[in-house]
Amino acid sequence: xxxxxxxxxxxxxxxxxxxxxxxxxxxxxxxxxxxxxxxxxxxxxxxxxxxxxxxxxxxxxxxxxxxxxxxxxxxxxxxxxxxxxxxxxxxxxxxxxxxxxxxxxxxxxxxxxxxxxxxx
Numbered sequence: 001x002x003x004x005x006x007x008x009x010x011x012x013x014x015x016x017x018x019x020x021x022x023x024x025x026x027x028x029x030x031x032x033x034x035x036x037x038x039x040x041x042x043x044x045x046x047x048x049x050x051x052x053x054x055x056x057x058x059x060x061x062x063x064x065x066x067x068x069x070x071x072x073x074x075x076x077x078x079x080x081x082x083x084x085x086x087x088x089x090x091x092x093x094x095x096x097x098x099x100x101x102x103x104x105x106x107x108x109x110x111x112x113x114x115x116x117x118x119x120x
Contacts, residue, residue, distance in 0.1 A: 011056065020052070024046075025050070051081045051095065053069060054102065057103050078097070
């Protein structure tokens with residue numbers, strides 16, 4: 001059975017979450033939605049809350065995964081992050097926005113690039 005885009009996206013997020021946990025980060029939330037906005041992963045690195053956008057591609061024929069983060073996407077992530085912190089009464093917490101770009105061709109090991117503080 002062929003994997004759907006949703007399945008592929010979840011696989012990328014699973015890889016990213018495992019990568020962050022291997023760095024001793026705590027995963028606080030996944031796939032948080034607010035209105036039409038979504039945050040793939042909310043993590044904590046013991047100093048701040050990090051909102052992580054995960055981009056996964058099976059090849060780079062049409063560009064690198066990180067090339068697909070548009071200013072509009074950044075705006076949506078920031079809006080959802082604001083709602084997430086508000087709902088938890090954490091508006092004064094230090095926050096950061098990271099991007100994790102993953103390329104995994106076939107059954108090869110994933111190539112993970114972590115862009116810390118990718119946008120403000």
